[in-house]
Amino acid sequence: MKLAEAVSLAKESESCKGDPFRVFVACGFTPQHLTIYLKAHLHARLGRRRVVVEPGRYGDLLLAFADLRHHAAFNAVAVFVEWTDLDPRLGFRTTHGWRPKRLHDIADTAKPRLEQLRRLVEDLAGRVPVYLVLPSLPLPPAFTGPTGKGDCLEFVLREHVMAFARAVSAIPRVSIVNPQRLDSVSQFDNRFDLGAALRADLPYSLEHASAVCQLVALLICPDSPKKGIITDLDDTLWRGILGEEGVSGISWELHRHAHGHALYQELLASLAEIGVMLGVATKNDPDLVTLALSRKDLVISHDQIFPVEAGWGSKSEAIRRILQAWNVGADSVVFVDDSPLELAEVSTAFPDVHCMRFPVDDDRALPGFLQHLRDLFGKSSVTEEDRLRLASIRTSTVHIDRRPGQTSDEFLASIEAEITLVYDAPNERAFELINKTNQFNLNGRRIDTAAWLAKLEEPKRFILSVSYRDKFGPLGNIAVVAGLCLEDELLVDVWVMSCRAFSRRIEFQVLKELFERFDAKSVKLEFTATDRNGPFQEFVEAFGSSDLSRITKAAFVAACPKLYAKVSVHE
């Protein structure tokens, strides 16, 4: 991004209304360009929300942290670490520092500085998410080795930085910009601007400042990870046409020059293990597909794929059925096929599906393809619920396919459901549910980490986490309700439930628990209709009032259906 464009975008952000998104910038050099670029990139990601970026004290990275105590609450802190923050001799604005006799103790200086920084970051991350950029500029020509030879002292310095990164990356709510990703978007030789460094202590070239800030903005406001991949088979999951070459004719082996398909399978298998749903949409004979997917040497396991839509209809129809089985929106899904025609057909029917062409016979394009696919599903942490997802989706189809003639009540009475309610023990999963659930969602509001932490500190605040299991298996943590306990009323401002838990009357059980525990006469809901929260709206409408912002206990008792689950409550 050009600086002129960044200045314009930053100004545009200032005209946005409402509660601003506030970011503190800590860096040891002049922060002006970083401030502008970070604001611009965040504005590009946050859209209508005003962005405020405030720099800390200039001149000393560690002192910049001290300024945080005097500033208002922030949603995020961005920390830009450079070599000169570890020791001024590693920069260009001082002299008498590069001589071998004076350089020998530089690692001894850097190590305690990094330890100080680690402690500051750890302390800060208890209150607000912290985003770090490790030193990304070239080291000065201070080391004595011949051209091209790595210097021992330089390796020691880098070792200290990596040890710092390893320690800090393990701290909850700390994220570090991936140096390899930064290398791919900012050319190393183009990063340092000596002219600007000398005249104004701006060591980053404009291109590098923009690239770094873009990655920090991406960490602060990541894209919602996709939930599922629907893949074609022929010349995509494997090389060859199943209908022509038969089960033994298709390949993904190195010696048959088809290893790119094995790598694709490997990535899919890896994604499946973190809860990404995998489905197949193929124009093939279904029996033949079952045989092919049962081949023992397939890199991905057949069990990791559900559902498999094989037949001769259009791909978009197959995708429609898969979306229904998964109960997710088209915008949560990636479709991979080698055929531009099939991709175009699906894209026309489902413009929100992210379509990707498998680079068949183009090994050079494969690493980029695989990295992009991985990025679309990037997650900070993997929860138990992610691992349970596929099994629970299979279970959901059992729910849909209950015995002919069996009523909903008969079915629910037979499934041995158990609901576990836990008060005031919020976890990563609760935060994730709030920020990804669309359908059963009270108001569609998303919340950032800092706001979530602040909410947890509010007096009279309760957080209820809901887990579920039945005879088909566990669903894990599937719902969160949060609110404030007022006089004789509950104010609920967060209520989300995973779509995997629909049709089990869990929401009624939760409401029953809230009325009983707090002895409330009514529950006031901070309800907002969104494009997608129809299921929540239908739930509230079941109580017969046109006022969707309140449910009275009398209305609940009158309309609540029979509940079958065994409920246990924990503090």
Next chain:
Amino acid sequence: MSSDIEDRLAKCFQLALPSVPPTAVRSASIDTVPAWDSLGTVILMSLVEEEFSIALSSEASEAFVSFQHVLDLVKRHGNASTTS
């Protein structure tokens, strides 16, 4: 050509010093624009470098005291007329 450089430089000034009315940009100086502080100069210099694809030395900052001085500086750079 000269007018083109002036227009492009005026755009840089408007971005770095938004409080200056467009009609007053060409007569702007560090004495008449209160918002023109050292940070304003830092941004303005970077914008000028980017717009005209030039690298400014440390002593070039001494020219950043008025629109006219900066214009003279830009004109002294041979490739200043290159469209960015």
